[in-house]
Amino acid sequence: MACRISELVLDAADPGLLAAFWSEVLGYVELGREDDGSIEIGPPGTGFGGPQPTLVIGPTTDPRPAKLRLHIDVSATDRDQEAELARLLALGARHADVGQTGTESWYVLADPEGNEFCLLRRRIEPV
Structure with missing residues (x-):
């Protein structure tokens, strides 16, 4: 188990x-x-x-520590990555820099309190 x-x-x-x-x-x-x-x-x-x-x-x-050691990855279920990026930014997410090169297939974002998360390229089926 x-x-x-x-x-x-x-x-x-x-x-x-x-x-x-x-x-x-x-x-x-x-x-x-x-x-x-x-x-x-x-x-x-x-x-x-x-x-x-x-x-x-x-x-x-408590103040937030620097870079989080665990983050959330999300994938769109009903639109492409660019459309989902626009939706997330409109909700209050913002781009975040954690040292990425710019060639990644994902976007690093931060929620309204600065917690990093990634928007992955691949769409997945909704649950």
């Missing part, structure tokens, strides 16, 4: 802002809020334990 990723936890200065951003990026909905200010988002109709992991975005006042 093996494990699978059920949740990803992200610290945020403004959990509401990041929950709204990542919900739009991933097509997720808010699943719940905790007393500590954490917000869990996940696939509509499925939630925790489904085929995709949920995101738990928790409040923190």
Whole structure:
């Protein structure tokens, strides 16, 4: 028997802002809020334990470390990479430089709080 990723936890200065951003990026909905200010988002109709992991975005006042040691990769499901890039930028993502050469097949972006993520070239089927 093996494990699978059920949740990803992200610290945020403004959990509401990041929950709204990542919900739009991933097509997720808010699943719940905790007393500590954490917000869990996940696939509509499925939630925790489904085929995709949920995101738990928790409040923190700690400064963000330099480059994250773990980041999220996303792939478009219904459009090409350029169209998805335009959509993500319109949602509040911005280009990020982590030392890439410019010849990569992916785009390095940052969410509204500066957390890096990559938009991959290949489209994938929606779950």
